Amino acid sequence: MAKNYYQDGNTMDWHNGTAKVVLSGQPVIVGAIIGIAQHDVAVDADGELMMTGVFVLPKVAGETWQRGARLWLTKDGKLTSSQKDGTDDNALAGTAWITTNPNDAEGRVRLGF
Structure with missing residues (x-):
């Protein structure tokens, strides 16, 4: 090592x-x-x-993500495909593990990747 x-x-x-x-x-x-x-x-x-693994978290309404899309976490705890939320930067969450639809309330994110 x-x-x-x-x-x-x-x-x-x-x-x-x-x-x-x-x-x-x-x-x-x-x-x-x-x-x-x-x-x-x-x-x-x-x-x-x-800090690793795939987690189910709430997502911003109306967004659609493809597998592997980069995701961020807003300050109110929702996943989004937007790096910025208004004027604030969102925290890097990882990548979408599955494809989502606009009406999905949750998404799956692989942390850190």
């Missing part, structure tokens, strides 16, 4: 400095990327975020 190997990157330690409990399965924006809470994380507590 390389001398500078740190970890596999499947998870990230994270401190919940928000004012709300983060529930298991909820997306969390960390800088310009996202992770998914592995367990519930109380306010001012430490937890672990999953």
Whole structure:
């Protein structure tokens, strides 16, 4: 193994400095990327975020994505194919795992790719 190997990157330690409990399965924006809470994380507590895998998350209404399309997460926790939401940048989520239709409420995203 390389001398500078740190970890596999499947998870990230994270401190919940928000004012709300983060529930298991909820997306969390960390800088310009996202992770998914592995367990519930109380306010001012430490937890672990999953950084790889395919997750089902709510999506912006009316959008259609093809498999492999680049996806971002809006600040209100919805997947979108738009890198910008108004004037704000969205956090990179990954790629669409399946094709979606405009009336689908959820999409599947492969984190980090």
